Amino acid sequence: MKKLALVALILYLAISLWSQNVLTQKFYLHNFSLINPSCVNLYATTKIGIFSHHQWFSVKNYPYTQGIVVTGSQQETGWGVSLLNNRWGTMANLSVNLNYAYKAKLNDEWNVSTGISANVNQFSLNQTTYQPSDANDPALSFTKEKAILPNFNAGVVIHQSKAHIGISLINILQSKYKLTINEDELNKMVRYYAIHGAYLFNFDEKFSLQPSFVAMKNIYQKIFLDATATCIYDGKYSASIGFNSVKEMSLMAGLTYQQFHFSYAYGFNMFLSSYVKSSFHEISVMYRFSKDESKKLL
Numbered sequence: 428m429k430k431l432a433l434v435a436l437i438l439y440l441a442i443s444l445w446s447q448n449v450l451t452q453k454f455y456l457h458n459f460s461l462i463n464p465s466c467v468n469l470y471a472t473t474k475i476g477i478f479s480h481h482q483w484f485s486v487k488n489y490p491y492t493q494g495i496v497v498t499g500s501q502q503e504t505g506w507g508v509s510l511l512n513n514r515w516g517t518m519a520n521l522s523v524n525l526n527y528a529y530k531a532k533l534n535d536e537w538n539v540s541t542g543i544s545a546n547v548n549q550f551s552l553n554q555t556t557y558q559p560s561d562a563n564d565p566a567l568s569f570t571k572e573k574a575i576l577p578n579f580n581a582g583v584v585i586h587q588s589k590a591h592i593g594i595s596l597i598n599i600l601q602s603k604y605k606l607t608i609n610e611d612e613l614n615k616m617v618r619y620y621a622i623h624g625a626y627l628f629n630f631d632e633k634f635s636l637q638p639s640f641v642a643m644k645n646i647y648q649k650i651f652l653d654a655t656a657t658c659i660y661d662g663k664y665s666a667s668i669g670f671n672s673v674k675e676m677s678l679m680a681g682l683t684y685q686q687f688h689f690s691y692a693y694g695f696n697m698f699l700s701s702y703v704k705s706s707f708h709e710i711s712v713m714y715r716f717s718k719d720e721s722k723k724l725l
Contacts, residue, residue: 452492453669453677453692454478454711455641456655460498460507462621462641463582463595464526465542467498467505474498478711480692490515503530505540522548524580537587544580548616549573550604576602578616592624597643617645635659655679669694677707688713 452461457476459466480492491514498507507526513519528542552572582595597619604614625639637657644650655669655677665681677694692709 452478452480452494453655453679453694453709454480454494454496454690456639456657456667456679457688457690457711457713458496458498459584459591459593459623459625460526460542461494461496461509462597462623462643463542463584463593464507464544464580465505465528465540465582465584465595466591466593467507467526467528467542468500468530468538468540469584469586469591470498470500470505472499473716474713475716476711476713478709480707480709482707488514488516498526500528500530504528505530505542507544517553519551519553520548521551522546533585537585539583539585541583542581546578546580548576548578548602550576552604574604576600576604576616578602582621589627589629590625593622595621595623597621617647620644633661635662665690667692686715686717688715 454476455461458474459469475495475497477495478493481489482491483489492511494509494511496507496509499505505526505528507524507528509524509526511520511522511524513522524544524546526542526544528540530538530540533539550573554570554572577600579599580595580597581599582593584591584593586593598616599618600616601618602616604616621641621643623639623641625637628636630636635658637659638655639657640652640654642650642652649672651672653669653671655667657665657667657679659665663683665679665683667677667679667681669677669679671677674697675694676697677692679690679692681688681690683689690709690711690713692711693706695706
């Protein structure tokens with residue numbers, strides 16, 4: 428009984444952490460505009476990507492994230508549209524994001540882009556399946572509740588053809604869900620501060636290596652760090668290994684065929700794996716509307 432209680436506590440804490448962490452997928456490695464709206468200018472071609480990330484299959488109401496992301500850029504401006512669907516436990520968020528960025532030259536090699544995104548979020552909470560020990564708890568409504576909230580993100584990125592470094596501010600408004608009568612301080616869209624970067628090393632005409640990182644912080648949690656190293660062969664094949672500060676390790680493989688890119692990621696939490704099957708699976712497909720000869724995954 429004590430073991431079951433310990434597992435339940437660990438899962439509760441883990442899902443709480445997952446729900447407050449805006450970086451719930453690995454697809455951002457293919458499109459950094461998911462964490463910084465100015466990054467739509469990193470990509471020379473218009474592209475569309477879809478992904479599906481599923482975590483902890485053995486847990487009831489396991490978390491998942493699904494999304495469609497479209498970005499494009501011209502000489503000085505970039506744009507992006509994304510539709511994201513997140514679920515953790517009995518709570519879900521469906522969001523639509525519109526990005527715009529402006530690019531200016533620093534010199535012949537480096538550029539700076541500033542961007543902003545406006546988003547609309549529909550949060551929902553399903554309490555109809557709750558079976559609490561105290562059915563008279565005033566914080567429970569035993570209904571399906573919804574709340575629609577606007578928000579904004581903003582960011583700056585300095586970039587060139589092989590590298591970028593950027594900072595962003597996510598969930599600027601910190602709007603409250605107001606889904607229950609419980610006035611919990613965490614019952615809101617938490618503001619995040621993020622810094623990220625990547626660099627592409629070309630060893631020869633065939634082999635390249637791209638390390639990348641993202642660090643994120645809010646006022647309630649320690650710094651979240653996600654680091655990944657990606658090896659690219661012949662601009663068509665890629666293999667990655669990643670590790671983050673919540674002890675989650677990930678392995679990824681990618682294949683580029685003509686203007687399509689296919690990717691699969693598998694990961695597991697080294698702490699939670701002692702208690703439950705804590706792995707995640709993610710698949711994604713991208714299509715570039717014009718052929719990009721570079722090997723970069725920036």
